[in-house]
Amino acid sequence: MKILFTKxxxxxxxxxxxxxxxxxxxxxxxxxxxxxxxxxDLKNHSLIxxxxxxxxxxxxxNFKPNEDFTAKNYNKIxxxxxxxxxxxxxxxxxxxxxLKNAETLSxxxxxxxxxxxxxxxxxxxxxxxxxxxxxxQNIKYKKxxxxxxxxxxxxxxxxxxxxxxxxxxGVRSFAKLNSLDGMTIFSIGETTSNELRKYTQEKIYTSVGxxxxxxxxxxxxxxxxxx
Numbered sequence: 001m002k003i004l005f006t007k008x009x010x011x012x013x014x015x016x017x018x019x020x021x022x023x024x025x026x027x028x029x030x031x032x033x034x035x036x037x038x039x040x041d042l043k044n045h046s047l048i049x050x051x052x053x054x055x056x057x058x059x060x061x062n063f064k065p066n067e068d069f070t071a072k073n074y075n076k077i078x079x080x081x082x083x084x085x086x087x088x089x090x091x092x093x094x095x096x097x098x099l100k101n102a103e104t105l106s107x108x109x110x111x112x113x114x115x116x117x118x119x120x121x122x123x124x125x126x127x128x129x130x131x132x133x134x135x136x137q138n139i140k141y142k143k144x145x146x147x148x149x150x151x152x153x154x155x156x157x158x159x160x161x162x163x164x165x166x167x168x169x170g171v172r173s174f175a176k177l178n179s180l181d182g183m184t185i186f187s188i189g190e191t192t193s194n195e196l197r198k199y200t201q202e203k204i205y206t207s208v209g210x211x212x213x214x215x216x217x218x219x220x221x222x223x224x225x226x227x
Contacts (some may be wrong), residue, residue: 001021001022001023001026001162001223002022002023002025002158002159002160002162003018003023003024003025003161003162003163003164003219004024004025004026004156004158004160004162004163004164004172005024005025005026005027005163005164006026006028006163006164006165006166006170007028007029007164007166007170007205008026008028008098008174009026009212010026011024011026013212015075017216018189018216018219018220020072020076022219022223024152025157025160026056027154028152028154028165029151029152029153029154029170029173029174030149030150030169030170030173031076031149031150032053032123032147032148032150033145033147033150034053034056034057034061034146034147035057035145035147035148035150036061036063037144037146038061039061039062039064040063041061041068042063042064042065042066042073042075043073043075044073044083044117044121045075045116045117045118046077046078046096046113046117046118046119047075047076047077047118047119047120047121048076048078048079048105048118048119048120048121048122048123048130049077049078049079049080049084049120049121050079050080050081050084050102050105050120050122050126050127050130050166051080051081051084051087051122051123051126052087052106053120053123053149054056054082054084054122054123054126054147055079055084055087055088055091055121056087056147057121057146057147058121059091061146063121065066065077065093066123067093067094070085075171076096076097076116077093077094077095078095078096078097078098078099078105078108078109078118078207079095079097079098079099079116080098080099080100080101080102081100081103081210081211082098082099082209082210082211083210083211084098084174085098089220092113097188100189100209100210101191101210102127102129102189102191103129103144103191104192105130105169106129106130106133106134109130109134109139110133110134110137110139111183112139113139114138114139116139116140116143117140117141117146118130118139118140118142118197119142119220120136120141120142120143121135121144121146122143122144122145122147123144123145123146123147123148123151124148124149125143125151125168125169126145127168127191131143132142144161144208149169151169151170151172151173151176152173153173153174153176153177154173154174154177154178155178156174156177156178156179160183161183161184162174162183162184162185162186162219163180163183163184163185163186164185164186164187164188164219165185165186165187165188165192165196166190166192166216167192168191168192168194168195170192170195171192171194171195171199172195173202175199180196180199180200180202181200181202182202183202184202184203184205184222184227185200185202185203185204185205186204186205186206186207186215186218186219186222187202187204187205187206187207188206188210188211188214189206189207189209189210190206192206193206194224203224205218205219206218
């Protein structure tokens with residue numbers, strides 16, 4: 001069996017997780033570049049991060065959150081996904097709340113955080129759930145683009161039994177020049193699966209968690225039971 005991952009992943013990790021009977025190729029379908037912006041005072045704002053690249057670019061631009069919760073201008077940090085949380089930890093900052101995707105974060109903020117002011121540090125192609133939903137509830141929200149995502153639109157002539165997707169932009173990039181017909185489709189999280197449904201009627205296997213552990217577990221289980 002041959003599977004295409006739309007992201008570069010260490011082959012030793014793939015072999016360990018999937019064994020030697022499954023052949024895996026990797027192709028990058030997007031690339032990201034940080035944007036240089038002038039940092040500004042974050043006081044009185046809660047911070048939102050929905051990607052690892054958002055965190056990396058935030059700190060590259062020399063922003064300095066105030067994590068002292070006893071201080072008047074303490075910055076609460078909300079993030080999507082465990083990888084984003086770990087990147088914040090690498091930079092010495094914890095998180096007030098971690099949600100699995102932008103939709104659940106939006107619902108949490110609307111239910112529990114009506115009086116906070118939010119700044120969202122993200123990429124140019126970030127999903128628009130937050131900036132659509134929060135202003136409708138009169139919640140102060142501002143999106144700051146700190147990196148660009150470029151869809152590279154690779155043509156993949158080789159045939160694969162299955163393909164694995166990691167983001168909506170990755171789906172768009174791949175689907176521009178390649179068909180998904182007849183393939184088993186794996187997706188990391190519901191947000192990516194929603195994008196896939198715009199391009200295919202094939203069944204989509206969606207991981208519960210937005211992480212590699214969850215997607216590998218899903219592939220192993222699906223291959224064992226169905227393929």
